[in-house]
Amino acid sequence: MIKTADVVVIGGGVIGCSTAYNLAKLGAGKVVVLEKKYLASGATGRCGAGMRMQWGTETNCLLSRESVKMLSHLPELLNVDVDIEFTQNGYLMPAYSEKMAEQFKKNLVLQNSLNIPARWVTPEESLEIVPFLNTKGMFGATYCAEDGHCNPFKVTEAYAQAAKNLNVEVYTDTEVQGIVTKNGKIISVRTNQGNIQTDTVVNAAGGYAKTVGRMVGVELPIFPERHEILVTEPVEPTMGPMVMSFYHNLYCQQSPHGSFIMGIGHPNEPESYNIKSSWQFLRDMAQRLVEILPPLAGLNVVRQWAGLYDMCPDRTPILGSSPALNRFFTAAGFSGHGFMISPITGQLMAEMIVGKPTAFPTQMFDAGRFERGELFVEPSVV
Amino acid sequence: MNHNDIIICRCEDITLGEIREQIAQGKHTLEEIKRACRSGMGPCQGRTCAPLIVNEIAKATGKPVAQIPLPTFRPSTSPIKMASLLGGDKHD
Numbered sequence: 001m002i003k004t005a006d007v008v009v010i011g012g013g014v015i016g017c018s019t020a021y022n023l024a025k026l027g028a029g030k031v032v033v034l035e036k037k038y039l040a041s042g043a044t045g046r047c048g049a050g051m052r053m054q055w056g057t058e059t060n061c062l063l064s065r066e067s068v069k070m071l072s073h074l075p076e077l078l079n080v081d082v083d084i085e086f087t088q089n090g091y092l093m094p095a096y097s098e099k100m101a102e103q104f105k106k107n108l109v110l111q112n113s114l115n116i117p118a119r120w121v122t123p124e125e126s127l128e129i130v131p132f133l134n135t136k137g138m139f140g141a142t143y144c145a146e147d148g149h150c151n152p153f154k155v156t157e158a159y160a161q162a163a164k165n166l167n168v169e170v171y172t173d174t175e176v177q178g179i180v181t182k183n184g185k186i187i188s189v190r191t192n193q194g195n196i197q198t199d200t201v202v203n204a205a206g207g208y209a210k211t212v213g214r215m216v217g218v219e220l221p222i223f224p225e226r227h228e229i230l231v232t233e234p235v236e237p238t239m240g241p242m243v244m245s246f247y248h249n250l251y252c253q254q255s256p257h258g259s260f261i262m263g264i265g266h267p268n269e270p271e272s273y274n275i276k277s278s279w280q281f282l283r284d285m286a287q288r289l290v291e292i293l294p295p296l297a298g299l300n301v302v303r304q305w306a307g308l309y310d311m312c313p314d315r316t317p318i319l320g321s322s323p324a325l326n327r328f329f330t331a332a333g334f335s336g337h338g339f340m341i342s343p344i345t346g347q348l349m350a351e352m353i354v355g356k357p358t359a360f361p362t363q364m365f366d367a368g369r370f371e372r373g374e375l376f377v378e379p380s381v382v
Numbered sequence: 383m384n385h386n387d388i389i390i391c392r393c394e395d396i397t398l399g400e401i402r403e404q405i406a407q408g409k410h411t412l413e414e415i416k417r418a419c420r421s422g423m424g425p426c427q428g429r430t431c432a433p434l435i436v437n438e439i440a441k442a443t444g445k446p447v448a449q450i451p452l453p454t455f456r457p458s459t460s461p462i463k464m465a466s467l468l469g470g471d472k473h474d
Contacts, residue, residue, distance in 0.1 A: 038414050045417060153417040233425060233461060257420070277457050286467035297468070300461035302425055305454075 002169050004197040005032040007353060008189045010176050010212055011204035012036075013044035014152060014339055015331050017159035017170075018346025019202055021078065024166035026354045031168045032198075033160075034191060036175040040156040043206040044339055046275075046307025048229060048251055048263055050242050051340040052091045052147040053116045056107045056379040059316055059364050061114045063341040066359070070343035071150055078162035084154040085256050090241035091147035092121075092129055093380075094138045094292075100246065101139040103379060108142055118144035130239055132295045147242065149255060152339050159346070179215045185326055186216070200327040200353065207273065207308030209332030218322045221370050222333040223271040225311045227263060228281040230304040232296075234258030239293075244382060248288045251382050252296070260299060264288060265382045275306045309336040315378035319345065319365035320352055329353055330367060336381055390438075391431035393424020401435055405442045412436065412453040425461050428453065 007028050009016045012035025023031045035041070051071065053064045070077060074084050095101040104120075111118045121143045123135035129143060160170055171193065178190040179201060188197045205212045207224035235258050242253035252262035264285050282304060290297045312318060312333030322328045331349045338345070344359065351358045364376055386399030396419050404415045412428070412435055415421055421435060422428025432452065440447045 038411060040417065041413070157418070231423075232464075279457075282458075282462075282467045283470070286464045289464065290468060297463070297465040299464050300425070301458060301464060301467070302461050303423070303427060303456050304458065305456050 001171065001194040002030070002032060002196060005030045005169075006198065007031045007200045007202060008196055008198045009033045009202040009204055010189070011042070011206060012039045012160070012170065012172060013042050013204065013206055014040065014156045014159065014342040015044075015206070015334070015345055016202070016204035017156050017163055018342045019204055019331055019349040020168045020170075021159045021163040021166065022346040022350030023353060024163055024168050026350050026356065028350065028354050031163070032196060033163070033168060033170045034174045034176055034189070035170070035172045038172045039160055039170070040153050043307050043310065044152050044156055046229065046305060047152055047339045048253070048261055049149055049152050049255065049339070050091070050147070050251065050253055051150050052144065052242070054091055054093060054107065054111060054118050054142055054144050054147060054380065056103070056110070057316065057376045058110060058114065059376055060337070060341070060378055061111055061116060062360060063344050065114060065116055066344040067341045068146065071155070074155065074158055074343065078158050079165070080158050080161045082154050082158040082161065084158055085149065085151040087150070087256050088146050088148040090129070090143055090145045091244055092126060092141050092143050092241045093244045094126065094141040094247070096137050096139065096245070096247035098139065104142045107380065111144070116144060117146055118142050129241060130243060130293075132293060133243065134292050134294055143241070149242070149253060150340075155339070155342065176212065176215070181216055181325065186328060201329065202349065202353070203328070203330045203332060206310045206332060206334075206338070209310055209330060213330065216325050216328055218324050218328060220318060220330060220332070220367065221313055222318065223311050224273050224308040225269050225271060226274050226306050227265065227269070227309050227336065228277060228285075228304065228306045229261065229263035230282065230285060230301050232260040232299040233302050235299065243293060245292055246380065246382065248292055249382055250285075250288050250292070252289060252293060259302070260296060262289060263382070273308065275308060277304045277306050310338070311335050313370065314375040315381050316376050317345070317365060318367045319348060319362060320367065323368055335378070390434050391421040391424065391428075393426050394420040396421045396431070398438070401438055402442070405439060410439055410443055411451060412439075416453060422453065427456070
């Protein structure tokens with residue numbers, strides 16, 4: 001194992017790999033990625049694989065808009081031969097109350113002001129997009145045809161390959177056990193495979209970001225929360241867009257492979273590292289799904305699993321350096337939408353770390369916002 | 383006969399050649415190979431292909447079969463219709 005590095009990235013998910021690639025591209029010197037298991041083994045590889053630009057805060061709209069642009073030609077951008085299954089079949093987000101419709105229309109004004117091509121559709125128009133949608137109780141929906149899907153394993157693989165091509169060292173099966181500091185500076189990172197001397201660390205540990213923060217006495221307001229998900233047998237293409245209902249707390253999308261991937265949020269899910277599947281999820285998921293997409297009751301469930309959202313109180317990630325420790329950077333707290341914004345996030349992180357001007361202002365992602373009370377609460381999360 | 387054309391994962395149509403390609407790229411666990419090419423993600427959940435792929439990994443790495451970790455076994459045991467999962471709350 002390498003003995004010294006200019007930057008050590010902790011976490012081999014899509015954020016860690018994207019950050020490492022961008023660091024190498026900007027000439028940050030020797031960059032190392034440390035991954036406890038294998039690439040995309042955490043939140044990245046367990047996510048719903050959706051990609052949307054329909055958000056309720058300017059920051060999330062910008063992050064996702066820029067990322068979709070990059071994902072649309074990622075293999076060329078990274079000069080790698082990996083098919084990331086980039087598909088733009090849209091997101092349809094139905095509203096079930098006047099209040100919800102009002103919030104959605106507010107979001108639309110914001111999205112359109114940022115050139116995100118989302119629009120309001122009536123229940124009748126929704127049926128043209130998803131013919132078997134149950135529109136009972138629906139006030140309408142927002143629809144963005146340029147939202148869609150990418151394969152999280154492949155996007156991570158693409159970034160990892162591109163990073164390796166720029167001489168980034170990627171160590172899997174390598175668990176960080178501690179970070180040594182002295183006089184407010186990082187000295188080295190201790191792993192189960194040896195120590196690496198470095199003065200710069202990026203915490204991209206997803207659900208474990210808080211644990212990594214505590215290794216250097218930095219308390220991050222990020223907490224892990226289990227979210228469950230399932231996949232069905234593959235069938236002929238029958239549903240174009242992701243259907244995402246905040247009323248049912250549900251999302252469901254047919255992947256290019258033909259299988260349907262779906263999940264629900266549980267309002268009483270406690271903070272924990274639990275990633276076990278539950279039988280209750282299968283029942284709750286099926287009950288809610290057939291309410292809104294009745295014909296899917298005929299599909300066979302093939303597999304269920306769970307993963308951790310790295311939740312932040314305002315559902316906006318923390319990106320940037322820590323006020324408490326020099327050169328300790330955090331890229332976590334994505335609250336369930338890290339994968340889809342990983343391309344621009346990696347770029348912003350790398351720009352901050354090498355001290356270049358960032359693509360757009362990053363002050364709102366600063367960890368200090370919680371103390372200052374400057375929160376940008378994202379209303380649109382399942 | 384070209385052995386590389388043999389189907390190893392019959393649910394997802396993955397050939398021996400594709401599996402060997404993944405192993406050659408440095409993917410030495412079932413978990414990694416599965417995520418790269420979908421082997422073991424179909425209706426049988428790897429019951430057929432897992433032991434075959436383990437043998438290939440063992441051959442390529444020189445590790446004994448017993449040291450190749452098995453992947454996580456996830457529910458359900460066999461495919462089950464959404465419609466069958468709906469009821470049961472009220473002893474119906």
